[in-house]
Amino acid sequence: MAMEKGSDDLKKIDIGDQKVLRGTGGELHQTSGKGVETLTTAQGAPVSDDQNSLKAGARGPTLLEDQHFREKIFHFDHERIPERVVHARGFGAHGYFEAYEPLSDVTRADLFQRKGEKTEVFVRFSTVAGNKGSADVARDVRGFAVKFYTKEGNWDIVGNNIPVFFIQDAIKFPDLIHAAKQEPDRGFPQAQTAHDNFWDFISLTPEAMNMALWIMSDRTIPRSFRFMEGFGVHTFRLVNAKGKSTFVKFHWKPKQGLQSVMWNEALKLNGADPDFHRRDLWNAIQAGDYPEWELGMQLFDEDFADKFDFDVLDATKIIPEEEVPVRIVGKMVLNRVVDNFFAETEQVAFHTGNLVPGIDFTNDPLLQGRNFSYLDTQLSRLGSTNFTHLPVNAPRCPFHHFQQDGHMAFHNPTTRANYEPNSWGPDIGGPREDPDKGFTSYPEEIDAPKGRYRSDTFSDHYSQARQFYLSQTDTEKDHIADAFTFELSKVETLAIRERMVAHLLNVDDDLAKTVAKGLRLKAIPKPANAAMPTRQDLETSAKLSIILNGPESFKGRKLGILVTDGVDIALVTALKKAAEDEGAMVEFVAPMVGGVEASDGTWIEADQKINGGPSVLYDAVAVLASADGIKTLVKESTAKDFVNDAFAHCKFIAYNEAAMPLFEKTGLAADFDDGCMALAEARDAKAFIAACAKLRVWDREENVKAA
Numbered sequence: 035m036a037m038e039k040g041s042d043d044l045k046k047i048d049i050g051d052q053k054v055l056r057g058t059g060g061e062l063h064q065t066s067g068k069g070v071e072t073l074t075t076a077q078g079a080p081v082s083d084d085q086n087s088l089k090a091g092a093r094g095p096t097l098l099e100d101q102h103f104r105e106k107i108f109h110f111d112h113e114r115i116p117e118r119v120v121h122a123r124g125f126g127a128h129g130y131f132e133a134y135e136p137l138s139d140v141t142r143a144d145l146f147q148r149k150g151e152k153t154e155v156f157v158r159f160s161t162v163a164g165n166k167g168s169a170d171v172a173r174d175v176r177g178f179a180v181k182f183y184t185k186e187g188n189w190d191i192v193g194n195n196i197p198v199f200f201i202q203d204a205i206k207f208p209d210l211i212h213a214a215k216q217e218p219d220r221g222f223p224q225a226q227t228a229h230d231n232f233w234d235f236i237s238l239t240p241e242a243m244n245m246a247l248w249i250m251s252d253r254t255i256p257r258s259f260r261f262m263e264g265f266g267v268h269t270f271r272l273v274n275a276k277g278k279s280t281f282v283k284f285h286w287k288p289k290q291g292l293q294s295v296m297w298n299e300a301l302k303l304n305g306a307d308p309d310f311h312r313r314d315l316w317n318a319i320q321a322g323d324y325p326e327w328e329l330g331m332q333l334f335d336e337d338f339a340d341k342f343d344f345d346v347l348d349a350t351k352i353i354p355e356e357e358v359p360v361r362i363v364g365k366m367v368l369n370r371v372v373d374n375f376f377a378e379t380e381q382v383a384f385h386t387g388n389l390v391p392g393i394d395f396t397n398d399p400l401l402q403g404r405n406f407s408y409l410d411t412q413l414s415r416l417g418s419t420n421f422t423h424l425p426v427n428a429p430r431c432p433f434h435h436f437q438q439d440g441h442m443a444f445h446n447p448t449t450r451a452n453y454e455p456n457s458w459g460p461d462i463g464g465p466r467e468d469p470d471k472g473f474t475s476y477p478e479e480i481d482a483p484k485g486r487y488r489s490d491t492f493s494d495h496y497s498q499a500r501q502f503y504l505s506q507t508d509t510e511k512d513h514i515a516d517a518f519t520f521e522l523s524k525v526e527t528l529a530i531r532e533r534m535v536a537h538l539l540n541v542d543d544d545l546a547k548t549v550a551k552g553l554r555l556k557a558i559p560k561p562a563n564a565a566m567p568t569r570q571d572l573e574t575s576a577k578l579s580i581i582l583n584g585p586e587s588f589k590g591r592k593l594g595i596l597v598t599d600g601v602d603i604a605l606v607t608a609l610k611k612a613a614e615d616e617g618a619m620v621e622f623v624a625p626m627v628g629g630v631e632a633s634d635g636t637w638i639e640a641d642q643k644i645n646g647g648p649s650v651l652y653d654a655v656a657v658l659a660s661a662d663g664i665k666t667l668v669k670e671s672t673a674k675d676f677v678n679d680a681f682a683h684c685k686f687i688a689y690n691e692a693a694m695p696l697f698e699k700t701g702l703a704a705d706f707d708d709g710c711m712a713l714a715e716a717r718d719a720k721a722f723i724a725a726c727a728k729l730r731v732w733d734r735e736e737n738v739k740a741a
């Protein structure tokens with residue numbers, strides 16, 4: 035939009051014979067005309083002055099008759115809507131789902147009938163516990179909610195990045211969330227589970243042990259939304275045209291590979307960039323590096339369900355991929371950021387009950403409770419039963435029903451028929467049901483006494499927790515022990531710490547003892563009482579590890595290059611090119627944001643000033659300096675932090691000879707390992723970027739930890 039220079043006349047207004055200088059305006063003040071629209075009130079009346087309220091005299095009180103002012107403040111006062119009771123902080127994007135093959139053998143759902151069929155989607159990623167303004171890299175489960183705008187209505191998979199859940203019955207959800215969120219008297223801690231209430235509840239809820247292991251793994255500190263898996267969690271049901279039912283568990287597998295950050299990195303990231311995840315997704319999509327996930331289905335029948343070690347209706351359990359392989363049925367591509375955060379990301383309303391013909395529920399008691407909750411909550415949040423009229427929630431297919439009126443109704447009947455049956459004839463009589471096309475529930479037979487039950491088949495709380503733990507690499511096992519130790523160290527009540535260790539003894543002896551040692555417990559407690567005393571030793575599953583499911587290259591990752599004046603331009607150019615050729619992003623960090631002048635006089639603009647561009651923002655770093663330029667960095671504590679942290683976080687580090695004084699000053703030079711690579715000449719850049727595909731030098735970790 036072109037800005038028009040304000041004239042002197044504009045800066046002044048007449049009030050009687052007084053000349054008053056405007057509060058704002060000046061050079062950039064613009065008026066309507068020349069392609070700029072006239073500012074109006076919400077009623078459409080043109081506004082003459084949006085800088086000053088209507089007053090009785092230049093220094094007098096504001097007048098109540100100033101309708102423009104009244105309307106503006108009135109609207110502003112009511113801009114906020116209640117945030118989600120959970121998953122308040124989230125970030126959404128648009129894209130599409132493409133089916134790889136027809137799935138008519140298992141479902142009649144229209145979106146799965148044709149190879150290559152594309153269905154529009156909207157996805158919202160979120161953290162669970164933190165408020166809307168909390169930091170992105172909190173240790174937390176991530177929501178992974180997908181809305182498919184199919185030709186037969188909206189279908190939502192309201193999932194998480196972890197395939198199991200804390201509780202088995204929805205009646206415990208309010209307790210779980212109360213315990214996880216801020217403690218009610220003090221209103222803190224924000225976006226953290228490291229406090230007494232949370233671990234008190236968990237330690238009194240043995241069914242949460244499998245999930246406790248998952249949340250203490252690095253799954254809860256993902257490097258990016260782009261690098262995490264998604265899961266529908268529950269067992270759902272697919273139904274084909276003949277009415278045959280097949281059970282299904284949904285999986286989203288990121289084509290970019292899995293990746294998480296380290297805990298110390300997460301702590302620093304939350305300060306350096308509380309918007310780290312949303313910025314990452316926004317930037318990737320804006321750069322055309324569209325993230326993709328493949329949709330997978332674990333399909334099985336009643337026979338498998340009957341013989342499986344666990345109850346498929348128990349949401350605290352997985353079905354290992356080795357037992358039921360994941361059939362990849364399509365891919366989802368996120369290729370468009372939102373136009374407006376509030377309208378789309380904030381107002382989108384997901385619901386496990388949004389199903390299309392051919393997809394159905396099971397009796398999982400967690401899912402059954404969710405089916406009530408998601409519709410109900412939208413009334414508090416969006417204020418009206420008409421939230422489906424909002425564009426982000428509206429179906430893309432034609433829809434016809436007799437619902438009417440209510441707050442903010444945009445689709446209103448314009449004929450006499452607002453009920454059925456009616457005798458008004460086909461033109462004005464409105465829609466009718468269709469027994470063939472319409473949604474039909476799977477006619478599962480149920481004949482059982484009413485009661486408040488917990489099935490015995492739900493009572494093995496430790497076997498899968500152990501399986502998860504033993505399926506991790508040694509590095510990941512260490513991280514789990516560290517996470518338990520960290521979180522329980524924030525718990526003030528000794529009895530709660532001990533109770534958690536008592537549970538861990540039922541999971542794995544070494545893990546429990548490492549945590550007990552980390553907490554410096556005086557004695558090892560007795561193992562917790564178990565509902566089912568025998569813990570099984572299940573086969574491990576490589577799919578449960580993050581490190582074993584990482585990317586094949588450095589694609590989609592970010593390299594931070596710290597540069598100084600006088601830096602060898604050939605080296606900088608070669609490194610940037612090698613990274614970009616691999617599909618990675620590059621940012622320059624410099625002593626000043628204006629940039630540096632390279633050896634040949636080329637100006638390299640910086641993306642970050644050194645104190646705003648710590649190495650935690652990057653997957654790998656390089657320090658390229660000149661003999662003179664490095665002198666500034668050696669004095670600068672944030673430059674020392676840059677390399678110290680990169681080393682401590684096990685990142686690959688490239689450097690040129692002239693940068694060595696910084697590594698000597700920090701003492702790192704003496705500890706250099708294979709992940710610290712000298713770039714003597716331009717062609718070394720490629721080898722460095724190839725090495726970065728491993729993402730971290732995990733062998734280094736034992737050298738940078740006390741114990």
Ligand code: HDD
Nearest residue numbers: 118120121158177178179193194204207267403407408411
């Ligand atoms: Fe939930 C939001 C995922 C159990 C009640 N949930 C919400 C969102 C996700 C999940 C991703 C955010 C959707 C968005 O971006 O708008 N929830 C899960 C998963 C669960 C789960 C994977 C277990 C497998 N949830 C769960 C239970 C209940 C709820 C048992 C209640 C009985 N969840 C809600 C809610 C929310 C919600 C209160 C808050 C905002 C909203 O629904 O729209 O209704």
